[in-house]
Amino acid sequence: MKRSNDGDPSSRTPEGAIYLDNAATSWPKPPEVVAAMREFQETSAANPGRSGHRMSIQAARVVYETRQAVADLLGAKDPLRVIFGLNITDGLNLALHGLLKSGDHVITSSMEHNSVMRPLRELVRKGVEMTQVTCAPDGTLEPKMVEREVKPNTRMIVLNHASNVCGTLLPIQEVARIARNNGLLFLVDAAQTAGVLPVDMLDDHIDLLGFTGHKSLYGPMGNGGLLVGERVDPGELHPMRQGGTGSRSEHEEQPDFFPDCYESGTPNAIGLSGLLAALSWLGERGVTNIRAHEEALCAELLDGLAHIRGVEVYGTRDAKKQTATVAFNIRGMEPSTVGLRLDEQHGVLCRVGLHCAPSAHRTLGTFPYGCVRFGLGVFNTFDDVQDALKAVHQLAREER
Amino acid sequence: MSYAVILVDSTSHAVRIEKLLAPTDIVCKLIPVPRHLSSDCGVCIRIDQDDMERIRQLLDQSNAPFRSIEVI
Ligand SMILES: Cc1ncc(COP(=O)(O)O)c(C=O)c1O
Numbered sequence: 001m002k003r004s005n006d007g008d009p010s011s012r013t014p015e016g017a018i019y020l021d022n023a024a025t026s027w028p029k030p031p032e033v034v035a036a037m038r039e040f041q042e043t044s045a046a047n048p049g050r051s052g053h054r055m056s057i058q059a060a061r062v063v064y065e066t067r068q069a070v071a072d073l074l075g076a077k078d079p080l081r082v083i084f085g086l087n088i089t090d091g092l093n094l095a096l097h098g099l100l101k102s103g104d105h106v107i108t109s110s111m112e113h114n115s116v117m118r119p120l121r122e123l124v125r126k127g128v129e130m131t132q133v134t135c136a137p138d139g140t141l142e143p144k145m146v147e148r149e150v151k152p153n154t155r156m157i158v159l160n161h162a163s164n165v166c167g168t169l170l171p172i173q174e175v176a177r178i179a180r181n182n183g184l185l186f187l188v189d190a191a192q193t194a195g196v197l198p199v200d201m202l203d204d205h206i207d208l209l210g211f212t213g214h215k216s217l218y219g220p221m222g223n224g225g226l227l228v229g230e231r232v233d234p235g236e237l238h239p240m241r242q243g244g245t246g247s248r249s250e251h252e253e254q255p256d257f258f259p260d261c262y263e264s265g266t267p268n269a270i271g272l273s274g275l276l277a278a279l280s281w282l283g284e285r286g287v288t289n290i291r292a293h294e295e296a297l298c299a300e301l302l303d304g305l306a307h308i309r310g311v312e313v314y315g316t317r318d319a320k321k322q323t324a325t326v327a328f329n330i331r332g333m334e335p336s337t338v339g340l341r342l343d344e345q346h347g348v349l350c351r352v353g354l355h356c357a358p359s360a361h362r363t364l365g366t367f368p369y370g371c372v373r374f375g376l377g378v379f380n381t382f383d384d385v386q387d388a389l390k391a392v393h394q395l396a397r398e399e400r
Numbered sequence: 401m402s403y404a405v406i407l408v409d410s411t412s413h414a415v416r417i418e419k420l421l422a423p424t425d426i427v428c429k430l431i432p433v434p435r436h437l438s439s440d441c442g443v444c445i446r447i448d449q450d451d452m453e454r455i456r457q458l459l460d461q462s463n464a465p466f467r468s469i470e471v472i
Contacts, residue, residue: 049411052432052443057411060443064415078463080412247410247442257465260410 011379017347018384023164023192023325023375024351025214025221029278033219036277037270048269049246059269066272067259069279073217073287074190074209074227075200080258081228084267088191088212089115090240091226094262095187095208096120096158098237102127104155109141109170110134110363111163114356116189120158129153135363138316139168147178154182160189161199165360165373166315167192167298167322176205185232191215191224192323195282196291196378207231216290216323218282218378219275222268234258241265290378294324297376297385301326304389310396314364314371324376329366330396338372338395346391350374404452406445406459407437407467414443416464424458426451434472446472 009028011019019027040062048059067079076082085091096119100106106123108116110132124130131149135141146157157179162169172188179186187208190199195216201209206229213223228237234256242254243264255261282290299319305311305328314327330338339352353370354361361367374388408414414430421428426447433444447455452469459466 049442052430057415057430057443060411061415061418064412064419067412068419080416080465245410249442250438255409257409259412 008379011377011381011384013349015347017343017349018380018387020348020350020374020376020380020384020388022215022377022380023167023323023355023373026216026218026377028379029218029220029274030281032277032281033274037220037274040273041270044273045270047246047266050244050266062273062276063267063269066276066279069276070211071227073279073282074194074211075202075204076209076227077202077230078258083225083228083259083262084223084272085225085263086222086268087214087224088189088210089224091210091212091224092116092158092187092189093119094226094237094240095210096123097240099185099232100128100155103129103153105129105131105151105153107131107133107146107149107154107157109146109159111139111141111165111168111170111360112158112160112357113164113189113191113360114358115191116158116160117357117359132359135168135170137363137365138314139163139166139360139363140316140321141170141175143171143174143178146175147182150178150182150184154184156185156187158187158189160192161197162192162323162325163315163357163360164192164325165355165357165371166327166364167325168315169193169197169321169323172206173204179207180205192325195287196294196323198287201227201229213271213275213278216377217275217278219278220271223271223275226262228258234261237262239264285378293378294376294380295319297380297382298322298324298326300382301374301376301385301389304385305392308389308393308396310400311392314366326374326376327364327366327371328374328392329369329371330392330399332399333395335370335372341395342372342391346387346394348388348391402449402471403446404449404469404471405431405434405437406447406455406469407433408442408444409465409467411443413465414445417445417459417466420458420462420464421445421455426455437470437472
C-alpha cells in the first residue's frame with residue numbers, strides 16, 4: 001500500500017497542522033483548480049451569457065462545459081438540467097420549496113443535515129406533512145421502514161447518500177425503487193458522496209440530486225446546485241428567485257426553460273471554472289481510486305480508534321459501509337475540549353459539536369454534546385492518520 | 401456568402417448547439433442576435449444557408465432546444 005501520493009499537495013498547513021476536516025470542505029485543492037481560476041479571471045471573466053462579445057461567449061462556454069462535466073460525472077442525461085447555485089443548500093431548497101405544496105406528504109430520515117431539515121420544518125409550518133423515519137443507532141436505514149410510511153398524499157422521499165456526521169451510507173438504490181413503485185419523486189443529498197462514490201441519476205433512478213462543489217468534488221467554495229431528472233416537470237418546479245438571466249430580456253416575466261428559469265443573477269463563473277478543472281482532475285484520478293485510498297485510510301483510522309481505551313466510535317465502524325468520515329468521543333471529555341486540545345496541542349484540525357445535524361446526533365445518541373469528527377480526504381496520508389491516532393491516544397490517556 | 405441564424409432562448413442553448421456542430425464540418429459562430437430578429441440582448445448561432453437542412457436534421461435528432469432558424 002502506497003503510504004502517500006507522490007506529487008500531491010500537502011495535507012498539512014504551512015504551520016504543519018494536519019487537515020482532517022474534509023467533510024466540511026476539502027483542503028487542499030488540486031493545484032489545477034487554482035490555476036484554472038486564475039487563468040479564467042485573467043482571460044475570460046466577462047459576464048457569461050449576458051453580452052454577445054467573444055469574451056462573454058467564452059465565459060458562457062466554460063459555464064456550459066462545467067454543466068456537462070457535472071452531468072457526466074453524476075449520470076444526468078441533459079446538461080441543461082444542471083442548475084447551478086451557491087452550494088447544495090441552494091439546490092435542496094429549490095427542490096423542496098419548489099415542488100412541495102401544502103397538503104403534500106414528504107418522507108425523510110433521522111440522519112439528515114439541516115440543509116434538508118430546516119427547509120422541511122419551514123414547509124411543515126406552511127402545511128406540508130413530514131414523516132421522519134428513525135434510523136438505527138449506527139445511522140443505517142431499513143428501506144422497508146420507508147415504504148411503510150407511504151400514504152396517498154406522499155409526493156417525495158428525500159435522503160442523504162451518506163451522513164455528514166459519521167459517514168454511514170443510506171440505501172439509496174433500494175429506496176429509489178420504492179419511490180418508483182409508488183410514483184414518488186426521489187431527492188438525494190449527495191454532498192458527502194459525489195466524487196468519491198459512484199452516483200448515477202439514471203442508473204440509480206434518482207429524480208433530483210443535490211451536489212456541492214467544494215467537498216468531495218474538490219472545487220472551490222461557492223458552487224453547487226441541483227440536477228433535475230426527466231420525471232420532474234419544470235412547470236411544477238418553481239424558481240426560488242426571479243431576475244436577470246441574459247435571455248428574453250424583452251420580457252419582465254421569468255423565463256420558463258432550463259436552466260435560466262432557476263439561475264437568475266450573475267453566476268460564480270470563476271468558481272465554476274475551478275470546478276471544471278476539479279472535475280477533470282477527478283476524471284484522471286478516478287473515483288474508484290479515490291474511494292480505494294480513502295477507504296484504506298478510514299479502515300486504518302477505525303482500527304486505531306478501536307484500540308484506544310476510553311474512545312467510543314459512532315456509525316457502522318466498517319470502512320466499506322461508510323465514507324471516510326469518522327465520529328467518536330473520548331469518554332469523560334467534552335467534544336469541544338477535545339477539539340481545542342487537538343488543535344492547540346497536537347495540530348489536528350477537525351470539527352466537533354453537532355455538525356448542523358441535531359437529528360443525526362439524536363439517532364447516534366450523541367445529542368446535545370455532539371462528538372468529534374475526522375473527515376479524511378484524498379490528500380490525507382497514512383502518516384496523517386497515525387499522527388492523529390497518537391494525538392487521540394495521548395488525550396485519552398491523560399483523561400484516565 | 402449568405403447566412404442564416406439559429407435563434408435560441410438562452411446562451412446555454414447556444415453553446416450546446418455549438419458543441420453539437422463542433423465535431424462536424426459545419427462552420428458556425430456565436431454572434432449577438434441581429435436587431436431586426438429580436439430585441440433580446442442574447443446570442444444566436446450564425447450558419448451558412450447551404451447547411452440549413454443538414455443542421456435542421458441534426459437538431460431534430462438531438463434534443464437540443466432552439467426557437468427557429470432564420471435567413472438573414
Ligand atoms: C449531507 C450534507 N448535506 C448538505 C450540506 C450542506 O452543504 P453546503 O454548505 O455546501 O450547502 C452538507 C455539508 O455541510 C452535508 O454534509
